[in-house]
Amino acid sequence: MSAPTVSAPQTTARPASRRRLGDRLLWIYVWLILAWLFLPIAVMIVFGFNDTQSKSNVTWQGFTLKWWGRLDEHPQLTEAVINSLQVAVVSTLIVTVIGTLLGLALGRYKFRGQGATNLVLFAAIASPELVMGASLLSLFISVAVQTGFVTVVIAHVLFSLSFVAITVRARVVGLDPSIEEAARDLGASTWVTFWRVTFPMILPGVVSGALLAFALSIDDFVITEFTSGAVHTFPLWIMGATRNGVPPQVNIIGTLIFAVGVAIAVFNAVSSRRRT
Amino acid sequence: MKRLTPYLLILPGGLWLAIFLVVPMVFMASVSTQEGDTVNGFVQTFNFSIFGDVLTQYQTQFLRSVGYGLAGTAIAIALAYPVAYWIAFKGGRRKSTYLLLVLLPFFVSFVLRTVSWKFLLADDGMVLGPLKSAGLLPADFHVLQTTVAVIGGLVYNYLPFMILPIYVALERVDPRVIEAAQDLYASRRGAFTKVVLPLSLPGVFAGVLMTFVPMTSDYVNASLLGGPANTMIGNIIQTAYLQNNDYPTAAALSFMLMAAMLIGIFAYARALGTENVLEAAAR
Numbered sequence: 056m057s058a059p060t061v062s063a064p065q066t067t068a069r070p071a072s073r074r075r076l077g078d079r080l081l082w083i084y085v086w087l088i089l090a091w092l093f094l095p096i097a098v099m100i101v102f103g104f105n106d107t108q109s110k111s112n113v114t115w116q117g118f119t120l121k122w123w124g125r126l127d128e129h130p131q132l133t134e135a136v137i138n139s140l141q142v143a144v145v146s147t148l149i150v151t152v153i154g155t156l157l158g159l160a161l162g163r164y165k166f167r168g169q170g171a172t173n174l175v176l177f178a179a180i181a182s183p184e185l186v187m188g189a190s191l192l193s194l195f196i197s198v199a200v201q202t203g204f205v206t207v208v209i210a211h212v213l214f215s216l217s218f219v220a221i222t223v224r225a226r227v228v229g230l231d232p233s234i235e236e237a238a239r240d241l242g243a244s245t246w247v248t249f250w251r252v253t254f255p256m257i258l259p260g261v262v263s264g265a266l267l268a269f270a271l272s273i274d275d276f277v278i279t280e281f282t283s284g285a286v287h288t289f290p291l292w293i294m295g296a297t298r299n300g301v302p303p304q305v306n307i308i309g310t311l312i313f314a315v316g317v318a319i320a321v322f323n324a325v326s327s328r329r330r331t
Numbered sequence: 332m333k334r335l336t337p338y339l340l341i342l343p344g345g346l347w348l349a350i351f352l353v354v355p356m357v358f359m360a361s362v363s364t365q366e367g368d369t370v371n372g373f374v375q376t377f378n379f380s381i382f383g384d385v386l387t388q389y390q391t392q393f394l395r396s397v398g399y400g401l402a403g404t405a406i407a408i409a410l411a412y413p414v415a416y417w418i419a420f421k422g423g424r425r426k427s428t429y430l431l432l433v434l435l436p437f438f439v440s441f442v443l444r445t446v447s448w449k450f451l452l453a454d455d456g457m458v459l460g461p462l463k464s465a466g467l468l469p470a471d472f473h474v475l476q477t478t479v480a481v482i483g484g485l486v487y488n489y490l491p492f493m494i495l496p497i498y499v500a501l502e503r504v505d506p507r508v509i510e511a512a513q514d515l516y517a518s519r520r521g522a523f524t525k526v527v528l529p530l531s532l533p534g535v536f537a538g539v540l541m542t543f544v545p546m547t548s549d550y551v552n553a554s555l556l557g558g559p560a561n562t563m564i565g566n567i568i569q570t571a572y573l574q575n576n577d578y579p580t581a582a583a584l585s586f587m588l589m590a591a592m593l594i595g596i597f598a599y600a601r602a603l604g605t606e607n608v609l610e611a612a613a614r
Contacts, residue, residue, distance in 0.1 A: 081417045085429070088414050092436045092490070095447030098457070099439060102450075113450050115457070153343040160340035172341060175348050181540065181596045182352075182589065183548035185565050189585035190355035192572060193362045213351045216344055274440045276551060281572065290442040297446055297555065309443045316438030320431055 103306035111300030122303040135292035143272040146211035158223025188281030202284030219264035226260025363582035400547030403485035411493035419501035476558030484552035493538040500534025
């Protein structure tokens, strides 16, 4: 798509230089906002290299690489990061399967109860995390289920389900049905048509849904705090550590997760540009 | 068999949503009307007076949460609109790069970003420390533990959720419509206020939904950046559930928060259509 060019008729046009000045100021403003968004991230990255002596990592005391070599110095932190990754992998696997099925049903078929399903998906996105967490905890307390790894996975599947279903639905709606018809006309069974024709076409939607679910899971704090019991994830550990001082290893792990995220995003952007 | 296919497809996801989204709400309502403690157990007493009690007791925090949510949402609209506008109309070929830049901060956990703000704004931290030693600020000046810090943190954390839906709405505005307005002798300002702004309002509405609700129920910003004078309803619920084990109070508070939110959300969705809001949310 080309950039929209707005050409005002001569009678009402302001001097071009003034208009350009407005655009220029707006451009500076956009970069100021972006700088603001990135400021705490820059702080996080830089303070992973801070030669701090005390327990708290707040003031700059010189450059060092030593923390990178002592990443596993805090066993509970390491455990929390591993918990985060395990929860994210398991919940992403579950939610990708059931979310894709849901997205397929909503995008492909017209059925009774479709409106209600859409409404529940909408409610799952719109209801605050605090309410989701609190009500899940009420359920677990009432039926005397011990909170822990399993309840965290249940919660993570719950809050990412809508996002996966909607991402897949968007892809399914965009498909040309005549391609599947052609496959069937050429004698493919429903099963074969799905795996050889439909699934490869919706795969980009499934993959981006899965990535989104993984990212949401790694990041979540509120629902996890309510459903985790004694199990700590990475964000939970950081929150607990703010009382005694956050060690530089937290900054480094944050930086590594950020780097992986950026790499995936850039790869995704470049490969989708090549496709079009 | 063919007619059953969609039902089989939605079965696992639908069950998950029913068991873990809908049923818990019922249990939360039930817990709120119980009495007892963790040692002797809780008994269902259908004590509905608890709703009135907690409302009077925590009125301040309820009102403060709504106030912070409204202020944060208003500031977010003001900050986000020009960004979305510039990316949509002036971003040119780099549009997707700018959007990526807006989204990249999400790869760092929001707890970690808020902790970074706590360090940045600390009384003798990187920003205030040098200004104080240079004599530009009084020694007892502080940002942390103030309303400004909490609302600032809320705006920071939810700003991209305002930029994106506004961008999506503006992106859909056909430039020819603007040209037409100007051909009909609308000034640049007129074309904006009479054509572009009204067309972008659905995006603003979606953004309001996606920022006001989480801001109002947030408790991380208040506990990291605020002090005892800035506690929000989320902090009360979190403490009651996870530290005091006062489940009935916690459940009653979150039930009322949910009721207020759901009424608002569904009134809103009815007026605007869930499809549009969902689409904006999924971007």
